[in-house]
Amino acid sequence: GKRDTAVCSSQMLFDKTYMAAPQRAATSYANPAASSRTQQPIVTGASVIALKYKGGVMLAADTLGSYGSLARYSTLSRLRPIGASTILGGAGDYSDFQFIMSRIDEKIIADDCENDGCSLEPKALHGWLSRVYYGRRCKFDPLWNDLIVAGYRDGQGFVGIVDKLGTTYEENFSASGFAAHIAMPLLRNSWNPDITEDQARQLLEECCRLMFYRHTLASTQIQIAHVDETGPHVSEPYRITTKWDYEAFKHTEYNGFW
Amino acid sequence: GINPPVSAMFRNQYDTDVTTWSPQGRLHQVEYAMEAVKQGSAAVGVRSNTHAVLTTLKRASSDLSDFQKKIFHIDEHLGIAIAGLSSDARVLSRYMRTECLNHRFVYDTALPVGRLVSQIGDKSQACTQGSWLRPYGVGLLVAGYDQTGPHIYQTCPSGN
Numbered sequence: 001g002k003r004d005t006a007v008c009s010s011q012m013l014f015d016k017t018y019m020a021a022p023q024r025a026a027t028s029y030a031n032p033a034a035s036s037r038t039q040q041p042i043v044t045g046a047s048v049i050a051l052k053y054k055g056g057v058m059l060a061a062d063t064l065g066s067y068g069s070l071a072r073y074s075t076l077s078r079l080r081p082i083g084a085s086t087i088l089g090g091a092g093d094y095s096d097f098q099f100i101m102s103r104i105d106e107k108i109i110a111d112d113c114e115n116d117g118c119s120l121e122p123k124a125l126h127g128w129l130s131r132v133y134y135g136r137r138c139k140f141d142p143l144w145n146d147l148i149v150a151g152y153r154d155g156q157g158f159v160g161i162v163d164k165l166g167t168t169y170e171e172n173f174s175a176s177g178f179a180a181h182i183a184m185p186l187l188r189n190s191w192n193p194d195i196t197e198d199q200a201r202q203l204l205e206e207c208c209r210l211m212f213y214r215h216t217l218a219s220t221q222i223q224i225a226h227v228d229e230t231g232p233h234v235s236e237p238y239r240i241t242t243k244w245d246y247e248a249f250k251h252t253e254y255n256g257f258w
Numbered sequence: 259g260i261n262p263p264v265s266a267m268f269r270n271q272y273d274t275d276v277t278t279w280s281p282q283g284r285l286h287q288v289e290y291a292m293e294a295v296k297q298g299s300a301a302v303g304v305r306s307n308t309h310a311v312l313t314t315l316k317r318a319s320s321d322l323s324d325f326q327k328k329i330f331h332i333d334e335h336l337g338i339a340i341a342g343l344s345s346d347a348r349v350l351s352r353y354m355r356t357e358c359l360n361h362r363f364v365y366d367t368a369l370p371v372g373r374l375v376s377q378i379g380d381k382s383q384a385c386t387q388g389s390w391l392r393p394y395g396v397g398l399l400v401a402g403y404d405q406t407g408p409h410i411y412q413t414c415p416s417g418n
Contacts, residue, residue, distance in 0.1 A: 114373065116370060116372050116373065116406065117405075117406040118370040118372075118373070118404065118405055118406060119405075121367060121405070123365075123366050123367065124365035124366060124367045126366075127364055127365045127366040127367075128364055128365055131363075131364050
């Protein structure tokens with residue numbers, strides 16, 4: 001009944017892992033006649049971090065797909081170029097991310113077919129995603145993602161966030177999921193509007209390194225993507241280094257502990 | 259083909275509904291609707307690299323009445339000038355305003371002018387292919403500014 005729904009909703013909001021499945025059955029958006037439970041994410045991507053720099057925007061995400069706590073798929077691309085001026089970074093359920101990507105690809109193709117020189121700009125994509133995600137949330141059948149839309153157009157950078165509840169906002173820099181707690185303080189200390197592309201890249205790598213140290217679902221294989229006036233560019237996946245040669249770790253008499 | 263004078267048009271046997279072709283391959287109802295546009299007072303649209311401008315001559319139906327409004331504001335980036343049945347113009351105007359507003363709500367950007375005009379064209383064409391409908395008796399000049407610059411478009415009851 002209604003009371004169960006309220007209890008389950010607050011569970012969804014405050015459950016640390018967002019993995020609890022509420023008990024109330026809900027109708028599916030795709031087939032109203034069917035009844036399905038509110039979802040839990042299955043294969044998940046960890047954090048996405050994005051920031052504006054002088055001349056563009058940059059995003060970082062690791063390439064790991066986790067199956068619960070199992071590090072199952074080591075190379076999944078969670079940063080996708082869209083059109084000529086945008087990149088979408090997706091955290092959360094990977095199949096929902098693939099689903100929304102195929103819907104976005106349909107829109108890009110439809111724009112191409114119009115052939116009128118008008119293309120989807122970053123804030124338009126952000127607005128559309130916000131409506132879709134909020135609509136799904138209202139039907140209790142969310143797309144379980146934390147998205148970051150990052151784009152650069154007419155000399156203006158754009159970083160916009162949409163989450164599974166349809167929460168929507170723009171920022172100069174942002175991080176999704178656990179990185180919102182771990183990486184954001186680093187970004188807040190180091191970000192300024194005139195940060196260069198190299199500084200941005202180093203800052204993002206440092207954030208990814210920190211995420212690997214602190215977040216059990218993060219990996220060291222990452223992708224960095226950026227959008228500047230030449231368009232979106234997504235790097236090949238590469239490994240970042242981590243530092244473990246601390247003096248305290250060398251005390252072998254404590255068997256690796258300190 | 260060249261349109262016959264108005265008096266000659268009433269001799270057509272094939273002009274009672276819009277879904278009847280004449281043997282010459284014409285839809286007379288559509289042409290009559292276009293006549294309603296021609297009977298309206300002048301509307302002129304001009305475009306440069308930076309601006310699109312509409313001008314109209316407002317007509318008063320009698321010496322005591324006000325001059326008929328011919329320019330309608332549709333959205334921040336788009337407006338129309340009408341010629342023909344002002345009631346049909348109101349309907350199209352309301353449709354265009356709703357479309358622009360819905361687009362702004364979802365996409366937070368201006369609806370590209372050409373795409374809205376295409377939608378008007380499709381709406382107009384649909385009225386030429388249903389026996390329970392009649393064509394819109396109004397032609398629009400659409401002036402707008404979007405990401406591809408300023409535009410002037412013309413619509414017509416035929417959907418062209």
